[in-house]
Amino acid sequence: MDFEAVAKYSALHLKPAGLSLQYGTAGFRTKAGHLDHVMYRMGVLAVLRSRQTKSTIGVMVTASHNPEEDNGVKLVDPLGEMLASAWEEYATCLANAEEQEIQSILTEICQKEAVKLNQRASVFIGRDTRPSSEKLSQSVIDGVSALGGQYHDYGLITTPQLHYMVFCQNTQEHYGKATVEGYYQKLSKAFVELTKQASSSGDDQMCLKIDCANGIGALKLKEMERYLPKKLLIHLYNDGTKEKLNHLCGADFVKVHQKPPLGLEIKPNERCCSFDGDADRIVYYYNDTAGHFHLVDGDKIATLISTFIKELLIKIGQTLKMAVVQTAYANGSSTRYLEETMKVPVHCTKTGVKHLHHKAQEFDIGVYFEANGHGTVLFSKAAEEKIRHMAKEEKENQKRDAAKMLENTIDLINQTVGDAISDMLVIEAILALKGLTVQQWDAIYTDLPNRQLKVKVADRRVIDTTDAERRAVTPPGLQEKIDELVKKYRLSRAFVRPSGTEDVVRVYSEADTQENADSLAHEVSLAVYHLAGGIGEPPQP
Template identity: 70%
Template sequence: MAQFEEVSKQSILHPKPAGLALQYGTAGFRSNSIHLDHIMFRMGLLAVLRSKKTKSTIGIMVTASHNPEEDNGVKLVDPMGEMLAATWESYATMLANAEQEELISALNEIIEKEGIDKSQEASVFVGKDTRSSSASLSQAVLDGVHALGGHSKDYGLVTTPQLHYMVCCKNTQGKYGDATVEGYYKKLCQAFTQLVGNASNCTDDQKHLCVDGANGIGALKLREMISHLNKGLQVTIFNDGSKGKLNHQCGADFVKVQQKTPTGIQVNPGDRCCSFDGDADRIVYYFADSQQVFHLLDGDKIATLISTFLKELLIQAGLNLKIAVVQTAYANGSSTDYLENTMNVTVRCTKTGVKHLHHAALEFDVGVYFEANGHGTVLFSKAAEDKIQQLAQDSRIDDERKRAALMLQSTINVINQTVGDALSDMLLIEAILAIKGMTVEQWDRIYTDLPNRQLKVKVSDRRVIDTTDAERRAVSPAGLQEAIDNLVKTYRKARSFVRPSGTEDVVRVYAEADTQESADALAHEVSLAVYRLAGGVGEEPKPLH
């Protein structure tokens, strides 16, 4: 195959460092950028094969999301804008780790296993974030695409969700939208403007939002988007990349983990604030009260706000559609209790990782999923979208049902259903708050989070921990779950679980209880049980206080 000669020639220019082995995980590949040139080239090759296999356009995003600036990474986007199919993750790992002289036979193995027609045309969309290494690394991706004869479209600087959106638009022949950045802004902003048209007498103060752009791509794209909003939202952007470092003491991950305001943002009592992460697929909200106490509204609070709004609209529209919220074991117990017992919304718990949540959300007419870290979206089934559209066009129904159906239509259009999207989620949240005439403090008071604590315990081999029931119960080592159950019984409103890290030899411990002291004490006691029963290394965990 003549193309393979080109691959061999080009791959010498993107050599694999000796002894380096990387694994394709939920977030794709991530590492220090100096190790990634050969990975990028080879993922360009893989995207061409995936495109030939699916007879669709495939996306490649060069980003390391919330990681520090010196890191970078890459992930592939499947035809409907979703994450790469799990079966292909192992091909990605195999290609990445193949020695130079094994590369062609590794490609041949994939072609044979998947029955790929080599003559099939291939098309790949490429995007990158603002890291200094992203320019040369995305060029390595393009080199890989072209070496195997694939066609490419380079979108340059885009958020991760924007690239997912472009791929979906292309593969639905424009039904999902126009595959341009301009088309993305128009679709979302038009829908937002229609939605907030339902908000009565919204003052300029209520329209104001402070945004921490994590010194990343989200800040640039938010600035472009604001011009399409016709003053429906007034935004002040902090950490816009003009001076600070990407994700350094700012961004959604920093705010969630540190439970405090990011550096570089001025928060006055009552100001409504939010933070994006480095590639703008996560968002968290927060504010400071009159006593300057910090309040975080994370993915659980966002899912509750959105699902409550959607459930009310479905009732007003008289539509009998099944709505559910998908959470992980990390979701605060108070949010689960409020959704199930106050809102009568179905709650489904899955394993940690966005792909598990996305998959579970597809099982419902309307599936709302958010990880506590702020990554999430809403999925509408084709049947649900059709019913909403029919109702919106029905001239025989009364005004209230008609209005609710039209609002549901606008909501569908403001949401990026391919993946969690900070820009899209922000517009939806802002529209809901405006329509309900709700302040950020009122939103926070919908329910009160149970105090919680997360800890890590170093172990010699994380694989000794095996879990079941969506990671909420430990099956091995023997005696660990029994020990956790006995400890939980000694505290009020308590819950605890442990799970192995996906990347390092540590066990993650989560505990919640009625007071912070109890949550801390429970987390420490469970950590000790893990240390003793699961082969802890180093010093025994110390009490937090």
């Protein structure tokens, strides 16, 4: 390995003294000004991972839902998945290494992982629209080049598009062409095919207002519009031409604050949705005639999609095993509806799509969504083959049509990771096919009132959790206090966990009324503040 070149370039990307970062829920995230060395080193690490797996690896420069001043980096594994956890540890170790330690850490990784140094390396790079992203992606390129890797820079691209490109490349384009045009063509073709059977009164139903969070989603939807059929009328807002990324808009803002984004005027009953900063999350919403805001979040998306798939499976007479994967944030009503009414098994994992994705792989069909709108559907190879075979060979017309619908659904879904564009098209198609309005979709079940808050503490690592983050193990006394508070309210539940993308502790509560959910969340926040080293002013009601 050319350590000399690594060291030479490394001197141009020095680590700020005393800085220590963790590969968190979705890679490294912090203020953009602190990340130059991390980007360079992740370029180097991507080359090693590429050599070890003999595959193309992705590096995405983005901080997704975080404020514009932040940035971050996510590494994408060969099948378009999030980076394997052993390599997350190497990433953390390398990012925090002092200059003189880099060489020995790289040697150790190569030994442990049997990296062949003469193997060809290929890295795909993408970035979001943050002002800092262009320079930071150049630092990734420096890292790749320092170790003699080859790279393809896709420039401005959504995170799920980069995941898609990596998977296409590593399957010799079996999954699709590894180009942005190829992505648009594949998805739009599947969408057109899938919606062919929708009733013609669908025109109204296919009208959608999209808040693009002032991010990359706007650019990519503008590019994609000409591939989409005319009956899907999309209107883009917060397209980044005027306001700041994620500021008072975007999927995270809408979900957490349970209110519409700035910059999008909603007429009663209009169907609207919000993407996040790198277009991997989506939530829907509308205002009723009384002007009340209704959020249709990731749990309702999972319910809609799994109901649609289950109905088709019944039609084709297949007993493929389907399950839904959620996290602790899933609304209690959604879990109950899925298990009791839909009779679909539900599993709970830790936050982070990497955890949900792996669980979902255990089933023939795994539908996974976080309540925040991050998710997708995975079809096992065997399930996909059965469905494609039936779509072609089945003699009974009705069964064959249902199998074709499933086949088009498979082609419309980005199976590598949650993808706001792909999810939006799947949802629009299902609503059109089922003739559902957004209100009817929302009415499938009623969410329990809930609240999410953030608490600032000196060191969020003092909170350790268990049971898929539903219980706190440390600091001592915190869980006992939460249990005591939860008992005061009806239909209540609460948990706390350290965020893996922001320097905060997250608090979640649910109860019979909004007032009670708010009050429980506030009391739990105070407990965190007092028992876990809160900083600044105590949380206010």
